[in-house]
Amino acid sequence: MVIRPVTRLFALRPAALLVCAAVMVSTMSGCRRDDSLKIGYLGTLSGRHSDLGVAGRDGTIFAVEEINRAGGINGKRLKLVVRDDEGKAESAQTAVRELIAAGVTAIVGPMTSSMAVVTVPIVNNSRVIMVSPTVSTGELSGRDDNFLRIYPTNAQKIRQLAEYARKSLGLSRLAVVYDLSNRSYTDDWRQAFTRQFESLGGTVAPAVSFDASGQTDYLSVARTLLAKKPQGVLILAGGVDSAMFCQQIRKLDTAMALFATEWSSTPELLVHGGSAVEGIVYCQNFIRDDDSTPYVTFCRSFDARFGQIPDFGAVYAYQAVRVIGKAFASARTAGDLKGAILGIGTFPGLQGEFTIDRFGDADRKPFLMTVRQGAFRRVEVP
Structure with a gap:
């Protein structure tokens, strides 16, 4: 008689089916096409200069979340990969290589000029573009390369x-x-x-x-x-x-x-x-007490998300992501982001329009600020 073995076979069948189902789901997930658009963030997130890097990261996160809540870009969600450059040249270069290897199409950052100077040669040897929120050194001006910025030179x-x-x-x-x-x-x-x-x-x-x-x-x-x-x-x-x-x-x-x-x-x-x-x-170039509707709305939403009023690093990182997002929406291919940004030229900012010229350099009007009674205030010059 073979009843006992057959009985055991049927007794194991539910467990076997579960295993098979798990394997099938895993296989299907591995084969499923990832339609997300991947971007990176590079900033100093540790050390004495981390205040600017953390602000930039939070502004980037806010923009990515906002875009995804609105349905993404052409139906595709943004996926963010964050790296800390530690304010060190070697760490920054390693981080950029990791972002490129991770498949990002664009990098928001870095936030300081010294980190930009040592990483731009790396992105120039790739198809990735770098859009900095706050780098202003003239050393990178007037170049036809993969480095763009939304903050003007010094x-x-x-x-x-x-x-x-x-x-x-x-x-x-x-x-x-x-x-x-x-x-x-x-x-x-x-x-x-x-x-x-x-x-x-x-x-x-x-x-x-x-x-x-x-x-x-x-x-x-x-x-x-x-x-x-x-x-x-x-x-x-x-x-x-x-x-x-x-x-x-x-x-x-x-x-x-x-x-x-x-x-x-x-x-x-x-x-x-x-x-x-x-x-x-x-x-x-940043107006802290600006009362324009886009800026005020952004500040309220940012405060609700992070529990603090955004600093200029957050404001400009947010706008850098929006620039990339607009380019994604109009570019024929992900590899044509630079051409799309330069082709658009003028972008709506939180504090008025700004332009990016054919070399990827931004133009905004600066003004004087001071600290008065423990707060940042604008200086009125006759």
Whole structure:
């Protein structure tokens, strides 16, 4: 009789069917075509300059989620891959290679000029484009390559800040301190600002450098700066370092005029600087107190999602994703994103339209900002 074996066979059949079903689902999933559009994000998410990188990441996430809630792009969802460049050249290069290997078509980022300079050659050897929200160094201007940006170069801001210090405030001698860890940005600012200020009849003392990737004796640097007998100090550094320099300079001279750049204009400057950063002046393109409907709506939604008002890094990263999204919608192929962006040329921003020229460089009008009563305020120049 063979009843017993047959009985055992039928007893095992439900389990066997489950296994077969699982294998079939797994096989079908593996064969299912992934119709998502993959983009990457590259920013400094750890270390002293992480405030800008984290803001950019959150702005990117917000934009991706918004686009996907609206049905994606031509029915396809965006998929985001995030990488931390750690503010280090080697880490940034590794991260870009990983993003390319992961199959991204576009990279949002990086957020600092030094990371852009070391990674652009890598994307130029691929079909991937890089759209930076905040990189402004002139070193990458006027090039027909795979690097594009929605933030303008430093030139206009440098000219406006130099004219304000020399003509409006009547200062004739300035000192400069700059961070070597983001040299592509700070050196560009230092050299161009010196030329501009001196062309107006002023004098800029030999600059003092420091490296934010190591230990910094802020008080010692402040003493060196003030030993040059300046009427004002230009600080070319991130938010935390700028705040620390302001603290030490104010201990030595409470009346010293202080200047900075948009790189430092993050909440970290206010948190770490306190009253020492009151009156600091810098030039940028982001209007914090803008009351336009697109910007106000974005701020409310961002606050509901992340529990905080967006910083300029988040605002510009969001717009970078929207630029990529618009290009995806109009490009004939995913490999034609650059051509689509350059072909569109003018884009709706949260604070007005902006343009991207044939070299991928953006144009926006800058203005002066200051810190007054613990908040960022616009400077009204007669």
